[in-house]
Amino acid sequence: MQTLSDNNQSPQRRRVLISAFSTSPDRGGECAVGWHVASRMGRYHDVTVLYGTNDHKLPFQQEVEAYLAEHGPIHGVTFHAVPHPPLSLWCQKLHDAGFWATYYIGYAAWQREALKVARKLHSAHPFDLVHHLNMIGYREPGYLWRLPVPFVWGPVGGAANMPWAYFGQMSLRGQLFYGARNIVNDLQKRWMGRCRSAAETARHIWVVDVAARQLVEQVWHRSSSFALEVGTTGRAQASIKKRLAGQSLHLCWSGEHIDRKYLPILLHALKRIAPERRPSVTILGDGPETERWKNLAEQLGISALLQWTGKIPYRQALDTMAGCDLFVSTSLMEATSNVVLEALSFGMPVICHDTCGMSVAVTAECGIKIEMHSFQRSVERYAGAVLRVDGSPSLLEEMSRGAIRRHEQLGWDQKVESFARTYDEIAEKFGPRAPLKEKV
Numbered sequence: 001m002q003t004l005s006d007n008n009q010s011p012q013r014r015r016v017l018i019s020a021f022s023t024s025p026d027r028g029g030e031c032a033v034g035w036h037v038a039s040r041m042g043r044y045h046d047v048t049v050l051y052g053t054n055d056h057k058l059p060f061q062q063e064v065e066a067y068l069a070e071h072g073p074i075h076g077v078t079f080h081a082v083p084h085p086p087l088s089l090w091c092q093k094l095h096d097a098g099f100w101a102t103y104y105i106g107y108a109a110w111q112r113e114a115l116k117v118a119r120k121l122h123s124a125h126p127f128d129l130v131h132h133l134n135m136i137g138y139r140e141p142g143y144l145w146r147l148p149v150p151f152v153w154g155p156v157g158g159a160a161n162m163p164w165a166y167f168g169q170m171s172l173r174g175q176l177f178y179g180a181r182n183i184v185n186d187l188q189k190r191w192m193g194r195c196r197s198a199a200e201t202a203r204h205i206w207v208v209d210v211a212a213r214q215l216v217e218q219v220w221h222r223s224s225s226f227a228l229e230v231g232t233t234g235r236a237q238a239s240i241k242k243r244l245a246g247q248s249l250h251l252c253w254s255g256e257h258i259d260r261k262y263l264p265i266l267l268h269a270l271k272r273i274a275p276e277r278r279p280s281v282t283i284l285g286d287g288p289e290t291e292r293w294k295n296l297a298e299q300l301g302i303s304a305l306l307q308w309t310g311k312i313p314y315r316q317a318l319d320t321m322a323g324c325d326l327f328v329s330t331s332l333m334e335a336t337s338n339v340v341l342e343a344l345s346f347g348m349p350v351i352c353h354d355t356c357g358m359s360v361a362v363t364a365e366c367g368i369k370i371e372m373h374s375f376q377r378s379v380e381r382y383a384g385a386v387l388r389v390d391g392s393p394s395l396l397e398e399m400s401r402g403a404i405r406r407h408e409q410l411g412w413d414q415k416v417e418s419f420a421r422t423y424d425e426i427a428e429k430f431g432p433r434a435p436l437k438e439k440v
Contacts, residue, residue: 013076014128014427016045017121017149019114019142021107022134023051023079024063028338030134031060033155033229036412037133037419042076044420048121050114053081080121082114107140115143122147129423132198136208136229136335138215139188141198150426153198154206155229157335159215160356161185162260165374166332171292174259178333189215196220203426208335209356227419228357230336231412238347241325241400243393249279249386252324252348254317254339255331257287264296265330265375269382271300277390282307282324284317322346325396326389329358330382332372336361344407349399351385353378361410365402 018041020034038049053061061081068079084092084106091106121127130144130151137158145151162178170178188195199205199220206227207213216224243249255261263283270278283306290308297303309320321327327343329352336357343350350367352358362369368385370378389396 012424012427014045014423015125016041016047016423017118017127017130017144017147018047018049018133019111019118019131019144020049020133021052021110021114022060023049024060025067026063030136032338033134033136035064036231036233037416038077038079039074040412040416041420042074044076044417045423046076048078048080048127050080050082050117052110053083080117082110082117085109085113088113104140107135111140111142115146118144118147122149128427131419131423134229138195138212139192141195143194145198145201150203150430151198151201152204152206152422152426153202154204154224155208155227155335156205156212156216156224157208157229157357158212159185159189160209160211160333162333163372166262166372166378169262169264169375170259171289173288178259189219203430204422209359211356226360227415228336228360228410230338230341230357230361230410231415232341232345232407232410233412238322238345238400238404240397240404241347241349242397243325248277249326249390249396250324251279251281251326251328251386252284252321252343253281253328253330254284254321255329255337256285257289257293259289260331260333261289262330262332263289263293265378265382266328267293267297267300267302268379269386270302270305272379272383273387277387278302278305279326279386279390280305280307281328282309282320284309284312284320286311318342318346321348324348326351326386328382328386329353330378331356331358341407341410344403344410347400347404349389349396349403351382351389361406363402363406366399366406367403 018038020038022030023034023038024031025035034051038047041047051060064079087109088106091102094102127149130147130149132142132144132153136155138156139158141153161182167175199216199222205216205222205224207216207224208229213224216222253263253266297306321343327348327350329337329340329350331337332353334356340350340358340361344366350362352362352367352369353372354369355372370381
C-alpha cells in the first residue's frame, strides 16, 4: 500500500468533507482543532470544511474570512460557512440565560442544516470521505455519517465521569452539578441512539482518552485509536530547566478556578511537605472558587508560598509560566488541557493525574502521572512527586529535555499527517465512491 512520501504528498488527492462547527484562526480550544486540522489537510487532499457562521458572541466566519483576505487562500481547502437556523439562534439565547441544556438542541439543529448543505455539495461533486471533527464531545456526532461515503469520527471525548471519591473537597454547587452529570452521562453513553449509529457507521474512530476508548469499545463495540484533540505549533523555544544546589523549586498551576480543576489537592500536598522543602507556587487564572481556595490556603498556613496572579493577558501568562520550573495540573476531568502542551513547550516537566488526555500527552520522560484513587491518595502522591523532583536536580533537567522532545512529537503537522494516512487507508480498503443512496 502506498503511504505519504517525504514531500508530504498523498498518493492520491481525495475529496474530503470535514465538519468542524468551531473553526477560527484566532481562538484556542475547539476552534483551534477545526482550524489547524482543516488548514493543514490541504497538503494531502482537497478539503471542504463546513463550519458555523457568526453568532452574537463568536464571529467564526469573520475571523476565517479576515485571515484569508490577509494571507490568501489555503491550497486545497475551501471553507463553507453554514448559517445557524432559527432554532439554533434561539437555543443560544436560552443557553446564555442559564438554560445550559438547550445548547445541544441548538447544536443539533445546526448539524441538520450542515447535512442539507453536504447533500447538495455531494450531489454536485461527490466526496470520497467524510470526517466529523468537532465538537469533540461524543454526545453530538452530527448527521454526515448518513452520506453514502466512508465516515470517520474524532477525536472523541467527553466520556469521563467526575470520580465520586473526590466529591468531598468540592463546593456544594460542584457536588450537585457533577453528581447530576455523572448520572446523566452514564445514561447518555448507553441510550443515545444516534451516537451508536454514527459509531456503527464509522470506518475509524479516534479517541482522546481511556474513558472514550472504553465507551467506543465496550459499549458501542467498535475499535478505536488514540489521538489528542490539541497539538503544538513549531519547535519548542525553551532552555533546559536547571537548579542550583540549595535553590527551591518554583511551581506553576494554571486554569479556571472551578471545582474540576481541583487546586485543593496541591494546597494540601504543600501542607504535607516539610517547611524547609516547600516550593513556591504561582497560581494563574481566577474563577468562582478563587476566594474559597484562598481561604483554604490560609487555614493550611501556606499562603506565604503562593502568588495569585488573577486573570492576566495571555502573553503575560505564558511569560510567567516560562519562569517556573515545574507545571502542576490537578484537574480531574477534561479532554486535554492546552496549558499542559504550553508547559512542555517551555521545557517544564508536568505532574498530573493519569487521566483524560493528560494520560496520553504526558509520558514518563517528561513528567510524573498520579493514579486517581481518592483525594487523600492524590495529596500524598503529589507531595511525593514534588519531593522527588526537589531531591534530584538531575531529574528536573532530564525531564525538561523530555518535555521539549514530547512537545515536538505532539505537533499539529504530525497529527494531520496521521489523519491523512488513515484517510488513504480507508479509501483504498473501501474502494471507489458508493452510489448516491443515503443511509437511513
